[in-house]
Amino acid sequence: MFLDVFISTGLLILGLMVLLWLVSLAIKNSSIVDIFWGTGFVIIAWFIFFSSPEGYLPRKILMVLLVTIWGLRLTIHILVRNWGKPEDFRYQKWRQESGSIWWLKSFFQVYLLQGFLMWIISTPIIAAEISPISPLGIPDYLAVIVWGFGFFFEAAGDYQLAKFKSHPGNKGKVLDTGVWRYSRHPNYFGDAFQWWGFYLFALSAGAWWTVFSPVIMTFLLLKVSGVALLEKSLKETKPQYSDYKEATSAFIPWFPRQKR
Numbered sequence: 001m002f003l004d005v006f007i008s009t010g011l012l013i014l015g016l017m018v019l020l021w022l023v024s025l026a027i028k029n030s031s032i033v034d035i036f037w038g039t040g041f042v043i044i045a046w047f048i049f050f051s052s053p054e055g056y057l058p059r060k061i062l063m064v065l066l067v068t069i070w071g072l073r074l075t076i077h078i079l080v081r082n083w084g085k086p087e088d089f090r091y092q093k094w095r096q097e098s099g100s101i102w103w104l105k106s107f108f109q110v111y112l113l114q115g116f117l118m119w120i121i122s123t124p125i126i127a128a129e130i131s132p133i134s135p136l137g138i139p140d141y142l143a144v145i146v147w148g149f150g151f152f153f154e155a156a157g158d159y160q161l162a163k164f165k166s167h168p169g170n171k172g173k174v175l176d177t178g179v180w181r182y183s184r185h186p187n188y189f190g191d192a193f194q195w196w197g198f199y200l201f202a203l204s205a206g207a208w209w210t211v212f213s214p215v216i217m218t219f220l221l222l223k224v225s226g227v228a229l230l231e232k233s234l235k236e237t238k239p240q241y242s243d244y245k246e247a248t249s250a251f252i253p254w255f256p257r258q259k260r
Contacts, residue, residue: 001054001130002126002127002130005048005051005052005126005130006123006126008051009044009047009048009119009122009126010119012043012044012047013040013044013115013118013119014115016036016040016043016115017111017112017114017115018107018111020032020033020036020111021106021107021110021111024106024111025103025106028087029086029087029091030087030088030091030094030095030106030110031082031087031088031091033110033111033114034078034082034088035075035078035079035082036075037074037075037078037114037118038070038071038072038073038074038075038078039071039072039075040071040115040118041067041070041071041118041121041122041125042067042068042071042072042075044067044118044122044125044126045063045064045067045068045071045125045129046064046068048064048125048126048129048130049064049129052129052130054130054131054132055128055129055130055131055132056131056132056133056134056135056136056205058134058135058136059128059129059131059134059136059140059201059204059205060128060129062136062140062143062144062201063125063128063129063198063201064129066144066147066194066197066198067125067198069151070147070151070154070194073151073154073155074154074191077158077162080162081162091106091110094106094109094110117216117220120212120213120216121195121213121216121217122213123202123207123210123212123213124195124198124199124201124202124207124210124213124214125198125202127202127205127206127207127210128198128201128202128204128205128207131202131205131206131207133204133205133206136204137204138204139200139201139203139204140200140201140204142200143197143198143199143200143201143204144197145197146193146194146196146197146200147193147194147197147198148197149190149193150189150190150191150192150193150194150195150196150197151190151194152179152190153179153183153186153187153189153190153193153253154186154187154188154189154190154191154193154194155190156178156179156186156190157178157179157180157183157185157186157187157189157190158187160175160177160178160179160180161175161180161187172237172238172239173238173240174234174238174240174241174244176244176247176248179253180248181248181256182248182249182253182254182255182256183248183249183250183251183252183253183254184227184231184244184245184248184249184250184251185226185227185230185250185251186253188221188222188226188227188251189251189252189253191217191221192214192217192218192221192222195213195214195217195218196214196218198213198214199211199213199214222251227250227251231245231250
């Protein structure tokens with residue numbers, strides 16, 4: 001049962017990524033894949049909800065609602081942030097390095113890769129929605145709490161940073177108030193924590209083995225597209241960042257340390 005739904009979900013993602021790739025070629029902007037990331041999981045969650053009669057309905061409803069809130073908020077945030085701006089510097093760099101073959105290379109390097117990651121990372125969503133195990137257990141209730149804690153840090157972090165950047169006088173400065181007082185990357189921490197919440201739903205549904213999903217997401221946010229990439233850029237562009245880095249936890253929120 002899981003394998004059938006997993007394969008059909010993979011085919012759905014492949015179709016969506018091909019369509020998104022064609023749109024990116026038309027508008028000459030590969031950054032749209034970042035906007036789609038959250039929405040992709042929302043589509044997956046609702047696809048399983050309506051196409052798979054299996055599963056325990058209360059858990060399915062909880063899972064699809066929380067994935068929807070997470071995914072749509074993330075999509076709207078990135079859409080507003082990127083609106084009217086040129087293609088992200090990462091894709092611009094790859095476009096320049098690839099030259100005339102970028103149109104084809106982008107499909108594999110960007111869309112097929114992100115589609116594959118989306119497919120693998122979505123396994124707790126699939127497993128939790130199709131599992132018939134009932135009733136809701138302690139991991140389900142704990143999942144809601146973990147998800148809520150993560151959502152607060154991600155949403156508050158994004159909102160506070162956007163508000164901070166909207167003031168011209170803050171250019172070149174470091175945000176060290178609000179949730180940014182307790183973590184240098186509260187939004188990335190919150191994102192990762194929500195995926196551990198999604199995993200707890202799968203754990204309650206008997207799919208303990210899907211733990212690789214939040215592990216992969218946390219690793220990506222820490223070492224690939226999130227913390228590591230941003231830390232390097234901030235260290236080079238903001239002189240105050242060294243002091244902030246010394247006093248503030250990198251990822252997991254904690255009370256500020258005293259500067260030496």
